[in-house]
Amino acid sequence: MLEDKLYSLFGFQSFKPGQKDIIEQLMAGKDVLAMLPTGRGKSLCYQLPGLLSEGLTIVVSPLLSLMEDQVQQLKSQGIRRVATLNSFTNKEERKWLISHLSKIKLLYTSPEMLQSDELINRLKSIHISYFIIDEAHCVSYWGHDFRADYLRLKDVRDDFKMPPCLAITATASPSVRQDIIKELALKDPFFYIESVNRENILLAVEEMNSQVDKVNRLVEYIQSYESPALVYVQTRAQAEYYSHKLQVESTIRVGFYHGGMENAERMLIQQQFMNGQLDVVCATSAFGMGLNKENIRYVIHLHCPLDIASYVQEIGRAGRDGKPSFAVLLTTPEDKYYAHQLVERGKLSEIDWAWALGTLQGGLPFKSESFESIVETINGDQARTAVFLLEQWGVIKNGMVQAFAITDVAVKLRNHFDINVKRQKKRLESAITYAYGTEQCKRGQLLHYFNEEPISQKPCCNVCGLDLGPFRKDKRKKKENETLLNAKEELKRIFGIERSCGHGN
DNA sequence: CGGCTCTGTAGTACTACAGAGCCGGTGCGGTACT
Numbered sequence: 001m002l003e004d005k006l007y008s009l010f011g012f013q014s015f016k017p018g019q020k021d022i023i024e025q026l027m028a029g030k031d032v033l034a035m036l037p038t039g040r041g042k043s044l045c046y047q048l049p050g051l052l053s054e055g056l057t058i059v060v061s062p063l064l065s066l067m068e069d070q071v072q073q074l075k076s077q078g079i080r081r082v083a084t085l086n087s088f089t090n091k092e093e094r095k096w097l098i099s100h101l102s103k104i105k106l107l108y109t110s111p112e113m114l115q116s117d118e119l120i121n122r123l124k125s126i127h128i129s130y131f132i133i134d135e136a137h138c139v140s141y142w143g144h145d146f147r148a149d150y151l152r153l154k155d156v157r158d159d160f161k162m163p164p165c166l167a168i169t170a171t172a173s174p175s176v177r178q179d180i181i182k183e184l185a186l187k188d189p190f191f192y193i194e195s196v197n198r199e200n201i202l203l204a205v206e207e208m209n210s211q212v213d214k215v216n217r218l219v220e221y222i223q224s225y226e227s228p229a230l231v232y233v234q235t236r237a238q239a240e241y242y243s244h245k246l247q248v249e250s251t252i253r254v255g256f257y258h259g260g261m262e263n264a265e266r267m268l269i270q271q272q273f274m275n276g277q278l279d280v281v282c283a284t285s286a287f288g289m290g291l292n293k294e295n296i297r298y299v300i301h302l303h304c305p306l307d308i309a310s311y312v313q314e315i316g317r318a319g320r321d322g323k324p325s326f327a328v329l330l331t332t333p334e335d336k337y338y339a340h341q342l343v344e345r346g347k348l349s350e351i352d353w354a355w356a357l358g359t360l361q362g363g364l365p366f367k368s369e370s371f372e373s374i375v376e377t378i379n380g381d382q383a384r385t386a387v388f389l390l391e392q393w394g395v396i397k398n399g400m401v402q403a404f405a406i407t408d409v410a411v412k413l414r415n416h417f418d419i420n421v422k423r424q425k426k427r428l429e430s431a432i433t434y435a436y437g438t439e440q441c442k443r444g445q446l447l448h449y450f451n452e453e454p455i456s457q458k459p460c461c462n463v464c465g466l467d468l469g470p471f472r473k474d475k476r477k478k479k480e481n482e483t484l485l486n487a488k489e490e491l492k493r494i495f496g497i498e499r500s501c502g503h504g505n
Numbered sequence: 506c507g508g509c510t511c512t513g514t515a516g517t518a519c520t521a522c523a524g525a526g527c528c529g530g531t532g533c534g535g536t537a538c539t
Contacts, residue, residue, distance in 0.1 A: 063532075080509045087534050138531095146531065235529055248526050259531065285531055306530085336506040381532095 009051055010077070016041050019191050023049050025190040026130060033136075033177060034168045034192040037380045039294075039320050042168050045068060046132040050106045051079065055127030058106045060153060062138045064088060066290045067108035074106070081105040085113055098122050100505050102258075114156045115203055128160040133184060136167035137287065137309065140179040142188070144420045146381050148388035153215035154185045162187075171196060171313045174451045174483045175426075192359060196312050196450050202326040203442040205435060207333070214330050218242070219249045221328065225471045226297050227252060227279035228299075232314055234303040234338075236260045236284055242302065243282040257283040287312060294321040297471065300328045304335040304435045306343065307427040311434070324369075326471060332437050343424045348382070348417055354410035355387070362403035366396045 002020065006012050022034050022045045036042050050057030061067045074082045083097055083104050101107070101122060107236075113119065133139060133153065143150035153230045157165060167180050167189075181189060208214040218231065231246075233239050236258040243256035255269045255278045266286075272278045274293055281287060296318045305311035311329075319325030359371055372383035390396045393412065395404045433447050444454040 112532055115534095142531070147533070149533080180513095284529085289531095310531095334507065338529090340506075345528080 005052060006044075006048060009048065009079070011046065012044075016064060018194060019045055021190075022166070022168075022192050025192075026164055029164050030168045030191065031164055031186040032168075033180060033186060034166065035172055035177075035196075036168065036170065036192070036194055037196075037198070038316060039292075040194075042170070043249050045168060046134075046166050047074070047079075047106065047420070048134075049062045051081075053105075053129035055129035056101060056104055056123075057130040057132060058114075058123070058128060059132045059134055060108060060111055060114065061108055061134045061186055062110070062142070062147075063135075063289060064110070066122060066134070067110075069290060071106075071108055082108070084108045085119070101126055104503050111147060111153055113322060115149055115152060120156065120159055124159055126332060127161045129349065131157050131160065131163045132163045133165065133167045133180075136169040136180050136184075137172045137176055139167070139183050140172070140176045141310075143183060144423070145385055145417065148381075151183055151326075151388060154183060155182070155269060170316065171309045173309050173449060175423075176309060180319070191209040195447070195452055196316075197443065197447060197452070198316060198319065200322055200324055201315060202324070203315075203446070204326065204353070205329045205331065205442060207265060207436070208330050213223040214332060215242075217330055218300060218302065219246065221298070222246055222250050222252055222280060224473060226473055228273065228293065228298045229280045230288070230296060231280060231282040232287075232299065232301045232303070232312070233284060238302070239282045239284050246282070252279040254278065254280045254282060254332050257281050257287040259284065259286040274369060284495045285310065285314070291317060293317070295323070296320070296325065297323075298326045298328065300330065302330055304331055304339045305329070305431045306339055306424070308431050308434055308446060309427070311431065312446060312450075324471070329435055336432050336436060339428055343421060343428050348414060349423055350407070350410040350414040353386070353413040356405050357404075357406045357413075358412055360395075360401045360404075362401050365399055366401050382417070385416075389413060389416055394416050429456070 002023065003014065006015065017039055017040070018034070018036055022036075024030055025032050026046070027049050034042075034045065036045070046057065046059060050059075059067075059070075061070075064084075064086050066497045067086060068088065071082050071084050081104055083106075085094065085097055085107060086109060097104070098119065099122075109119075138147070139150045139153070157163070165184060165186055167184055167186065172180065177191075177193075180186070206217065208217060217224065222229070230493055234243060239258045241257040246252065246254045255272060257266060257269045261269075269278070269281060270287075270291065273281050274291075299315045299318045301311070301314070305314075315327035318327060356371065356399060360366065361490075366387075368384075368387055371387065372380050387396065389412070390409070393409070395409060430449055433439075434449075435444065437445065439445055441454065447454055
């Protein structure tokens with residue numbers, strides 16, 4: 001009985017909804033595409049089959065921190081035959097691990113690591129029970145232009161003689177699901193798709209006249225409502241700017257988080273937020289994956305989201321404890337133009353590509369460094385994606401550049417990136433409809449994007465102007481905050497302190 | 506779609522102005538350097 005194993009390995013009496021279906025299908029040898037809300041035990045869906053199987057289960061994870069967290073957690077539960085293999089693994093550990101892979105049940109690694117010949121060759125000699133893609137939306141979101149190794153997973157799986165594959169995520173729109181199926185070559189997969197609706201999160205969109213109004217409104221929210229809260233912004237500079245701004249204008253403890261920070265700094269901010277030493281974090285989209293904080297009361301966005309699924313994922317970090325929470329999107333009319341520009345900027349002409357391709361000489365070994373640095377307009381990520389495509393098309397074979405027609409290949413490259421821009425544009429269009437559309441029911445719009453029926457019983461809540469009273473800090477507390485704020489103002493006046501923020505908006 | 510900064514040039518010696526150009530976020534791994 002699966003339940004017995006569940007109890008003996010994990011100490012749970014019963015499965016949560018969806019888990020058993022997913023596990024049974026996977027164990028019966030089927031590919032599975034699963035969408036389960038966060039906090040509903042996604043990892044158990046592959047940990048249990050992995051531990052019960054004869055061979056090794058490979059878990060592909062997008063972030064080092066996610067791998068390390070999971071393995072640490074399993075080990076603390078007394079499950080020892082698990083390991084991570086990534087750039088944290090030092091040489092000796094790596095050597096030991098590769099020669100002892102047959103002793104391991106679950107191996108957590110990155111898509112990039114799975115490009116190592118040494119590792120692949122070793123894995124080929126071992127029975128791979130399951131191939132798991134955690135946070136599988138990354139295949140579609142990152143694979144096409146940012147982390148090409150996500151698109152190479154299909155070939156990796158082929159090397160292992162196509163073990164059953166589980167692609168699992170919390171948020172993937174129907175088109176993203178189709179893309180995942182295509183890019184991982186899932187064969188007639190079993191779907192387990194759960195609603196993205198989170199009834200305890202109220203939704204609101206407020207259009208502001210100017211950036212100044214937006215900031216004032218933000219300060220108002222932060223002053224009036226119970227933290228912890230998340231504030232999402234578009235750029236790194238904005239994350240820092242708003243964080244300083246809120247520190248000056250309110251009494252709450254604010255930090256910022258973005259991808260440009262040192263690892264140690266990022267870990268510190270996340271820890272402080274987890275431990276309740278920070279009330280609010282102003283962050284770019286870098287913050288949140290794997291964040292396991294239950295009591296976030298609200299999420300505010302200060303920019304037009306580029307995509308509804310990402311928006312849903314970000315606001316879904318509120319109210320994990322099931323208690324009432326809310327998500328507010330603050331926009332100004334020009335935000336949508338800015339968003340458009342960002343998407344358009346990914347475009348390159350075939351001339352750019354032809355120029356880059358001109359550096360490749362048929363018959364010579366391929367040198368990726370020189371290819372990547374030759375044309376300034378092509379960034380490193382795009383260049384790496386291009387290399388992936390050149391390999392797919394046979395322009396680069398076994399590390400050697402073959403004879404090829406520059407113009408044709410340049411056009412093919414341009415087309416590939418154009419298709420991706422089109423994909424992003426389409427996603428942006430629906431996000432703009434959500435942000436600026438006159439449709440009253442915001443929840444209905446989100447559900448519609450995921451092909452879900454608008455359900456009348458579900459609370460329809462464009463709560464603009466609606467009373468958010470229950471979320472307000474109680475009066476006594478508010479008064480304390482005001483006193484503190486006044487004291488802060490007073491100090492500022494006395495010492496003539498003006499915080500310098502360094503960044504404008 | 507806007508707005509800022511940089512650059513070049515003209516007219517006057519350092520300033521003024523016009524026009525061009527730029528402008529985002531996600532992370533892995535490995536190597537070269539201090």
